[in-house]
Amino acid sequence: MPNIENTIDRIQELIESNAEQQLCDELNSYHSADLADIFQQLKPEERLKCITKVDEEKAADVIEYLPPQLQVEILGDIDEGLASRLISKLPHDEAADVLGDMEEDESQIYLDKLPQKFSSEIRELLTYNEDTAGGIMTPLVLTVFDNMSVKDALDTIRIKAEKENMELYYVYVVDKHNHLVGVVSLRNLLTTPVHLNISDIMSKDLVKIHVDDYQGHIADIFMKYQFNALPVVDLYDHLKGIVTWDDVQDIVEEETTDEIFTSSGIVTDLGDDDDDILTGSLAHSIKARIPWLFITLIGEFIAVTITNKYDKTFTALPVIAAFMPLLAGLGGNIGTQSITLMVRGMSTGQITLNEGWHQIMRETITGLSIGAIFGILVTLVTWGWQHNLELGVIVGIAMSLNMTIATVIGTCTPLVLKKLKIDPAVASGPVIATTIDVVGLALYLTLVTWYLIKL
């Protein structure tokens, strides 16, 4: 892989000095994935100049590697003829994605310009919801009939694979009505005597997905069975396409992003449109962030109300108020650690509900140990700072209890949510942080007030 910063400098120089032939040679010497990286760093007008200098096959490949917004931007900027040639060179599922991301009238122009067969296949793909198997799959599948011999099948594959740019993962077997009846690996085909029948060597034990299956479900199946590709069927078991692992790669990344955002109190399924939180409209991004902040507001007002009951304590010994951020901060942090460990552990399957008790015990001991260490630290520092050992001990004890309770709340809540079949990522972060604030501060203020009265 080239050093991307040097490369970009060199390419920008070539563009400025109008060294057309050199620019052309330089660009065509890179792998398409590298070119896509380079394009993302260039200015729009530089990108435009470069894309026309790359061989069309390679340019289509580059488009495939680019993020959706940039795909639409570049295709919209270049000559319409070139754009439709590039689109026609994309795999079916990519072409459908690109056209789906464009404005309706714009995509219509390209659909009319594309070769008849390709265009009608893309139109069919565009009818599926883009988050389902139908919206993800490619309809080009290598199939053979169940009544063929191995020799016929191999001949068919030679012809089909050459004519259409098909991936050779598995060879699917259909009957004459295009019902999916089996699968053969290429390895099997190549190593079986050629006179045998496909129906004798195919595996009928098929894992398949339905055109309407949602992407999260598809990703789960891929992660579980670890296939390279899975066939997609409709309600009547007609073979409609295949989903391949590289499509799933993108889904897994998306699902992980959703999990991370949800844990931080960002709503990922507003359902209004498909605006991206990072790049979409500002209004969308504000709407995604307000709901959990609002719930936090209510929770923290409860904390404010409780805290306000101790106004006499603050008047008597104002340093008590000064310690509140310390308690809330450390309780929040250790609680967040526990939530994160639990939510991620359940999402990767490392923690199951059965082991819940074990994990609660484990975290409680962890919370107690860390709480004890920090309690002692806080006692010593407070003693040294305020020259008041008793205050130090009370704050230290409050700190220990607070951290232990925060750990237990952070561990139990995701487990309870999971038990109630609610996604543990939802509500975890902000709500638990607020709960820990309320419980921790109430505990601390009760302790210090009791200590003040005792004095």
Next chain:
Amino acid sequence: MPNIENTIDRIQELIESNAEQQLCDELNSYHSADLADIFQQLKPEERLKCITKVDEEKAADVIEYLPPQLQVEILGDIDEGLASRLISKLPHDEAADVLGDMEEDESQIYLDKLPQKFSSEIRELLTYNEDTAGGIMTPLVLTVFDNMSVKDALDTIRIKAEKENMELYYVYVVDKHNHLVGVVSLRNLLTTPVHLNISDIMSKDLVKIHVDDYQGHIADIFMKYQFNALPVVDLYDHLKGIVTWDDVQDIVEEETTDEIFTSSGIVTDLGDDDDDILTGSLAHSIKARIPWLFITLIGEFIAVTITNKYDKTFTALPVIAAFMPLLAGLGGNIGTQSITLMVRGMSTGQITLNEGWHQIMRETITGLSIGAIFGILVTLVTWGWQHNLELGVIVGIAMSLNMTIATVIGTCTPLVLKKLKIDPAVASGPVIATTIDVVGLALYLTLVTWYLIKL
């Protein structure tokens, strides 16, 4: 896929009623990935009973789908002869992983029992660091020589693929000293006239990885180029093995977990041993959590010191103290949202350093808008509650400023860290939360004190 809870009930009944034949039929009717799920829910003694009832081929498959601890546990519990038969049926990379996870003396026993060739190949794999390409790859690669004809190559593939249980992703081309010189897709081989030479049709433009490359780097390359498999070479370009996408799947999951844990202030590379934070020793898990909590402690003590300077304010109007958790809580939450969006956006490549300014502007506007909404809400609620409009306005203004500043800090810090080539996930969460506490509280207390003096 079967309903797992019903299935487990049924299997446990069959075990209790000693219905050996029925149990055997039932178990063998499932896909190995489903059986692995079922095994994880069974008790150890039930698992032991079941694994001996499954055909050996399938049992080896099931072992492959199980998590590492369980693999070692089951193989240790069953008869030694069966265990070594199962190990010998695993793909090379899996067998090496399983043996690497065992105690040294235990793995030695199996290595001595395994077939000579297999055993020596595994011993070589065990010499590599398990986080590098050498520790992840399988050494069984389908190769042909560069001077073969397509016909000879196809014959070779037929023989090799049948003899050894090899995956057919790509066919790699080597010279007579086993130097990697090219790659051909099976699709190309099948569709090319058989008399042509391999060297004429192979692609020399190879993306390859080195045996010592670390897993994070390997995952990046796979995600970028979207290959199914990549060849692994040593320093002299000798072909040593291949890494396939399903190996990478596991790496990506691991790296994501690290990113999530790091963002929540959990240290993932303590470097002492490979203890897992969720399942490893308690001491390890405590050590992983203390460092950032300690830094939070220091940060919060700064907040305590600043807050303590306003003791007269608390004495004069104790409700001022009661509002502190509200300000810290909402500032922390909106700041965390911004950090999460930035860290994830940079990790998936959606946000690049070049777009940093744009993102800072965007987040500032978001922070201002949300800050204004929540500032007004807080003003109204405080006015209604405390019947003090001026206090409400001051708290509301503090809230707006606090949320805006939290958003800006949460957005800028990851960008600055990235610019300094420090992993933005590190330090982000806890440190920024503490910074927001300090800045937010200082601002709020200054404002209210100024308001009190003015009165």
